[in-house]
Amino acid sequence: xxxxxxxxxxxxxxxxxxxxxxxxxxxxxxxxxxxxxxxxxxxxxxxxxxxxxxxxxxxxxxxxxxxxxxxxxxxxxxxxxxxxxxxxxxxxxxxxxxxxxxxxxxxxxxxxxxxxxxxxxxxxxxxxxxxxxxxxxxxxxxxxxxxxxxxxxxxxxxxxxxxxxxxxxxxxxxxxxxxxxxxxxxxxxxxxxxxxxxxxxxxxxxxxxxxxxxxxxxxxxxxxxxxxxxxxxxxxxxxxxxxxxxxxxxxxxxxxxxxxxxxxxxxxxxxxxxxxxxxxxxxxxxxxxxxxxxxxxxxxxxxxxxxxxxxxxxxxxxxxxxxxxxxxxxxxxxxxxxxxxxxxxxxxxx
Amino acid sequence: xxxxxxxxxxxxxxxxxxxxxxxxxxxxxxxxxxxxxxxxxxxxxxxxxxxxxxxxxxxxxxxxxxxxxxxxxxxxxxxxxxxxxxxxxxxxxxxxxxxxxxxxxxxxxxxxxxxxxxxxxxxxxxxxxxxxxxxxxxxxxxxxxxxxxxxxxxxxxxxxxxxxxxxxxxxxxxxxxxxxxxxxxxxxxxxxxxxxxxxxxxxxxxxxxxxxx
Numbered sequence: 001x002x003x004x005x006x007x008x009x010x011x012x013x014x015x016x017x018x019x020x021x022x023x024x025x026x027x028x029x030x031x032x033x034x035x036x037x038x039x040x041x042x043x044x045x046x047x048x049x050x051x052x053x054x055x056x057x058x059x060x061x062x063x064x065x066x067x068x069x070x071x072x073x074x075x076x077x078x079x080x081x082x083x084x085x086x087x088x089x090x091x092x093x094x095x096x097x098x099x100x101x102x103x104x105x106x107x108x109x110x111x112x113x114x115x116x117x118x119x120x121x122x123x124x125x126x127x128x129x130x131x132x133x134x135x136x137x138x139x140x141x142x143x144x145x146x147x148x149x150x151x152x153x154x155x156x157x158x159x160x161x162x163x164x165x166x167x168x169x170x171x172x173x174x175x176x177x178x179x180x181x182x183x184x185x186x187x188x189x190x191x192x193x194x195x196x197x198x199x200x201x202x203x204x205x206x207x208x209x210x211x212x213x214x215x216x217x218x219x220x221x222x223x224x225x226x227x228x229x230x231x232x233x234x235x236x237x238x239x240x241x242x243x244x245x246x247x248x249x250x251x252x253x254x255x256x257x258x259x260x261x262x263x264x265x266x267x268x269x270x271x272x273x274x275x276x277x278x279x280x281x282x283x284x285x286x287x288x289x290x291x292x293x294x295x296x297x298x299x300x301x302x303x304x305x306x307x308x309x310x311x312x313x314x315x316x317x318x319x320x321x322x323x324x325x326x327x328x329x330x331x332x333x334x335x336x337x338x339x340x341x342x343x344x345x346x347x348x349x350x
Numbered sequence: 351x352x353x354x355x356x357x358x359x360x361x362x363x364x365x366x367x368x369x370x371x372x373x374x375x376x377x378x379x380x381x382x383x384x385x386x387x388x389x390x391x392x393x394x395x396x397x398x399x400x401x402x403x404x405x406x407x408x409x410x411x412x413x414x415x416x417x418x419x420x421x422x423x424x425x426x427x428x429x430x431x432x433x434x435x436x437x438x439x440x441x442x443x444x445x446x447x448x449x450x451x452x453x454x455x456x457x458x459x460x461x462x463x464x465x466x467x468x469x470x471x472x473x474x475x476x477x478x479x480x481x482x483x484x485x486x487x488x489x490x491x492x493x494x495x496x497x498x499x500x501x502x503x504x505x506x507x508x509x510x511x512x513x514x515x516x517x518x519x520x521x522x523x524x525x526x527x528x529x530x531x532x533x534x535x536x537x538x539x540x541x542x543x544x545x546x547x548x549x550x551x552x553x554x555x556x557x558x559x560x561x562x563x
Contacts, residue, residue, distance in 0.1 A: 074435045079459040
C-alpha cells in the first residue's frame with residue numbers, strides 16, 4: 001500500500017478503534033485543552049441551562065468558580081437557586097443566544113441601557129430580561145431596576161475579573177422587540193408579560209448572525225480584559241418548542257448544528273478561545289442516547305457526570321494536576337433552572 | 351421565676367456573669383449548654399438534645415447511656431441562645447443587593463436549617479412555657495465593612511421568632527456601637543465570638559428586666 005497521510009492519524013481518528021470496538025463508557029473524546037485551566041483560575045459561567053452544570057461541578061471540585069452575586073453560605077441551595085443565586089456567575093438567568101450575551105455585555109460596558117419596559121402580574125413587577133429570577137416578582141419597578149443594575153455590575157465584574165469565561169450556546173430561536181431591537185430571553189406571554197404580535201417578533205438566527213453576535217461579545221469583553229479566555233460549549237438539550245414551523249426534531253437539529261458550527265468556527269480562529277465537546281458526548285450516536293431521560297430531551301445525571309468527568313479528566317491529564325472533589329458529579333433531576341422548559345405548558349394535549 | 355438558659359457555648363459566659371453578680375444567688379436560674387468547648391470551662395452541666403426521642407439528656411450521648419438531665423416542667427420560662435446564624439449573617443441579607451422578599455425568605459431559611467431552630471422545635475414540643483431567643487453574638491470579620499440596614503435585620507428576626515411563638519431578644523443596647531454592631535471589646539479575644547463575663551452581665555440584666563426579677 002502506498003504511503004498516505006492517514007497512516008499517521010492516531011487511533012482516535014478512526015471510528016472503528018475509537019468507537020466501534022469500544023464500550024460506550026470507554027469512549028474518550030480525548031479533548032485537548034488549548035490553554036491551562038487550573039484550580040486557581042477564576043472562572044465565570046453563563047449560557048443556557050446546561051451551563052449550570054459547569055458552575056456547580058467547578059464548585060464541587062473546589063475550583064475557583066466566580067460567584068459575583070453571593071448570598072450567605074447558610075442560605076440553602078434550594079432557596080438560593082430558586083432566586084437565581086449560585087446558578088450562573090451573576091444573576092442573569094439563562095442566556096440562551098449569543099445575541100443575549102452581547103446585549104448583557106453592552107449593558108455591562110455602558111454601551112447601551114436596558115429599556116424601561118416592565119411586566120406586571122397583580123401588584124408584582126417582573127423583569128422582562130430575566131422573568132423568573134424572582135419567582136414572586138419584585139415589589140416595585142424601583143426594586144426591579146435597582147437589582148437588575150446590581151446584576152449588570154456583577155456581570156461586568158465577571159468580565160473584568162475572571163480569567164476564563166465559559167459560555168454555553170443554547171438556542172438560535174429568539175424574540176425581539178420590533179421597535180427597540182432588544183431581545184427577550186423568553187417570548188412575551190410565556191413566562192410573563194403580554195404578547196403583542198406587532199411589537200414582538202420571532203427571529204430564528206442564521207449562522208452569520210449567531211457568529212457575529214458571539215464575536216462582538218468576545219471582542220467587547222477582551223477590550224476591558226485582554227487576558228480573558230473563553231471556553232465554548234453547546235447545550236445538548238433539544239428545543240422544548242419551536243416557532244420555526246418545522247417539526248421540533250428538525251428545528252432542533254438545524255439549531256444545534258448552527259450553534260455547533262459557530263462554536264467550532266470561532267474557537268478555531270483564536271488561541272484564547274476553546275471548545276469543549278459536551279454536546280457530542282451527549283448527542284453523538286456513539287453514545288446511543290443513553291444519557292437522555294425517557295423524554296429524550298433532558299439529560300440524565302449519568303450523562304452530566306460523564307461530561308464533567310471527561311472535562312476534569314482532560315485537565316488532569318493535560319496539565320498533570322489533581323483536582324479536589326468528589327469522583328463523580330451527580331446533580332438531582334430537577335435542579336436546573338430552565339425558563340425555556342416552561343414552553344411545554346403551551347402544547348395542546350394529543 | 352424559674353428560668354432555664356439553654357443553648358450553645360454562648361451560655362457559658364452568661365453563667366459566669368450570673369454567678370459573679372452580687373444579688374443572683376437566690377434566683378432559681380439554671381444554665382444548660384449543649385456540649386462544646388466553652389461549656390466545660392464554665393463548669394456547667396452539658397446536655398444533648400435528643401430530637402429523635404424528644405428529650406433533653408446528659409452526656410454521654412450514646413443511646414443506652416442516655417439519662418434525662420433536665421426536667422422541662424421545672425421551669426417557667428426559657429432563654430435560648432446561640433446555634434443560629436449570627437446577627438451579622440442576617441444583616442448581610444438586608445440592603446441594596448437583595449429584594450425585600452428574598453431577604454425574608456432567606457432569613458427564614460437560614461433559621462430553619464440551624465440547630466438552634468431544631469432545639470427550639472424540640473423545646474416547644476415539650477412545653478408551652480415562654481421562650482426568648484437570642485442569636486449568636488458575632489464580631490465583624492477583620493477588614494470587612496459593616497453590613498447595612500442592621501435595624502431591618504433585627505426586625506426580620508423579631509418577626510420570624512414571633513411567627514414561631516417565641517420572643518426575639520436583640521442584643522443589649524449597651525453592647526452596641528453606633529452602627530448597631532457588638533463593640534469589639536466585648537469579646538473574649540480576637541477570633542472568639544464569646545462575650546467577656548463583664549459584658550455578658552448586660553445580657554443577664556436584660557433577662558432580669560424581661561422576666562421582672
